[in-house]
Amino acid sequence: MAISSIAILGGDLRQCHTAEYLNACGCQVTCYHTPDFSYSSDIIQEDSLSEALMGADVVLAPTPLSKDGAHLFQANSEKPLCLLSQLWDTISTDQIFAVYSLSSDIENLVKEKGFSVLQFSRLPIFSRENALLTAEGLLSEVIRYTPISLSSSRVLLLGYGCCGSAICTLLHPLCRSIYVLEEEVQKQEQAEKKGICPIQKEDFSTVLPHCNIVINTIPLPVLESDQIQELSGSCYIFDIASPPFGFSEDITEKYLLPYFRLPGLPGRFSPVTSGQIIGKIVERITDYVL
Numbered sequence: 001m002a003i004s005s006i007a008i009l010g011g012d013l014r015q016c017h018t019a020e021y022l023n024a025c026g027c028q029v030t031c032y033h034t035p036d037f038s039y040s041s042d043i044i045q046e047d048s049l050s051e052a053l054m055g056a057d058v059v060l061a062p063t064p065l066s067k068d069g070a071h072l073f074q075a076n077s078e079k080p081l082c083l084l085s086q087l088w089d090t091i092s093t094d095q096i097f098a099v100y101s102l103s104s105d106i107e108n109l110v111k112e113k114g115f116s117v118l119q120f121s122r123l124p125i126f127s128r129e130n131a132l133l134t135a136e137g138l139l140s141e142v143i144r145y146t147p148i149s150l151s152s153s154r155v156l157l158l159g160y161g162c163c164g165s166a167i168c169t170l171l172h173p174l175c176r177s178i179y180v181l182e183e184e185v186q187k188q189e190q191a192e193k194k195g196i197c198p199i200q201k202e203d204f205s206t207v208l209p210h211c212n213i214v215i216n217t218i219p220l221p222v223l224e225s226d227q228i229q230e231l232s233g234s235c236y237i238f239d240i241a242s243p244p245f246g247f248s249e250d251i252t253e254k255y256l257l258p259y260f261r262l263p264g265l266p267g268r269f270s271p272v273t274s275g276q277i278i279g280k281i282v283e284r285i286t287d288y289v290l
Contacts, residue, residue, distance in 0.1 A: 003027060003057040003096075003285060008034060009049075010074030010082070011062025012267045017275025018060065018282065019043055025283055030056065033072070033079040049082060049090050058285055059091055060278070061099040063267065065106070091115060098282055101242070118288055120281045129277050130266055131166035137265030138215070138240055139170055145260060146213060146236050150174040154210050157196075158246060159217035160187040167215060168196050179207055181222065204230065211235050216246035223247075228255050238262060 005028040008019050016037040023029045023043050030044040032052035039045065046052035053059060062073045065084075072082040084106075091097060093114040101121040102110065110117055120126045143150070155175050157164055160182035172178055172195055179199045180191045188198040199207055208230040216222065219241040228251070231237075237259045239246050251259045266274035281288075 003282070005030070005056050006058045006060060006282060007032060007052045007056035008060045009052070009062055009087075010034060010072045010076070012075040012264070013037070013271035014267045014275040014278060015060070015062060017272045018279040019275075021276045021279030022282060025279070027283075033074045033076055033082060035074075035076045036078075047079070049086060053090055053092075053095070056095060058096045058098055058282060060282060061097065063100040063264070063278075065099055065102065088113060096285055098285060118281075118285055120278070120288075123281065123288065126277065126281055127162045128166075130274070131162040133266035133270045133274055133277075134163050134240060135166040135170045137269035138167060138238060138262065140269060141260065141262055141265070142213065142215075142236075142238060145238075145258070148212060150176075152176055153212040155179070155213045155215060156181070156199075156207065156211045157215050157217070158222050159241075160184075160191050160196075161217060163217045163240065165190070167217070168194055172196060179203075179211075201227075213238065216241055218246050219244060221246055221248075228257070231255075231257060233257065236260070240265065 006022055007030045008015050010033045013035055015034045019029045019031055019034065020040060023040050030046055030052045032046050032049055064073055067073050070084060072084060072087060088109065096116045096118060097110065098118045098120060101119050151174065153175050155171060155178045157167060157178060157180045160180050164180065168178060168191060177197065179197045181199055182188050182191065191198050204227050208227060209232060211231060212235060214235060214237045216239045233256055235257060237247060237251065237257055239261045245261060247259060251257055
């Protein structure tokens with residue numbers, strides 16, 4: 001069964017390019033509180049949530065769903081905010097709710113309401129492509145913020161999942177050396193085959209003082225306070241993990257270390273490609289949900 005209509009909610013430029021992709025595929029597209037954009041003339045723009053959702057087979061949420069836990073994320077600040085509670089009351093049980101990811105609390109809530117939900121961050125095909133865009137965006141930010149060349153940099157990567165692997169593939173030819181901290185033995189072996197040096201926490205005392213860059217992909221603290229203090233004052237920390245992130249926001253104040261929290265890199269650096277990737281997932285959504 002192919003979808004014929006979709007409501008696209010809020011978000012950043014990714015939503016605009018998803019709308020254009022699905023419109024070109026012959027879908028009826030309605031946008032609600034998406035960014036200002038030169039949309040194709042047959043894409044409908046609605047200011048009423050109930051009108052936007054009426055008749056839609058699929059409801060596409062923004063990435064992230066919310067930044068404050070209470071309102072739908074929308075980069076368009078000229079539009080009034082939409083409460084998540086209003087969204088849950090408006091979606092019907094015969095619609096598919098497509099979203100990057102949900103917290104456990106919201107996941108339980110939508111299950112109780114009986115929605116069909118697709119969390120596309122869990123799809124390997126999406127994770128791989130999104131990881132490549134994340135790695136490219138990260139590379140741009142690393143070059144922008146660090147005052148030393150990558151060719152002379154020692155990098156410590158925390159985590160070797162989809163994003164970690166993509167980051168290593170991109171950075172390894174450019175950097176002096178890359179160390180990776182990863183618990184899973186199989187992933188350690190995969191990293192080693194790429195020329196990356198897996199380390200254990202026992203190696204921190206010899207590795208941390210010499211690192212120029214730390215990249216975190218793990219959504220929880222990995223380095224203890226005494227280990228953070230072993231880092232050089234000229235070490236730059238880049239955190240691309242999801243909340244609750246790998247480092248506290250006051251790390252610069254506490255340890256005088258440059259710290260950059262970088263969520264949503266694909267949306268900032270590759271909104272066209274990222275939007276098209278999401279569009280392709282939505283186009284085949286019944287393959288994943290039904």
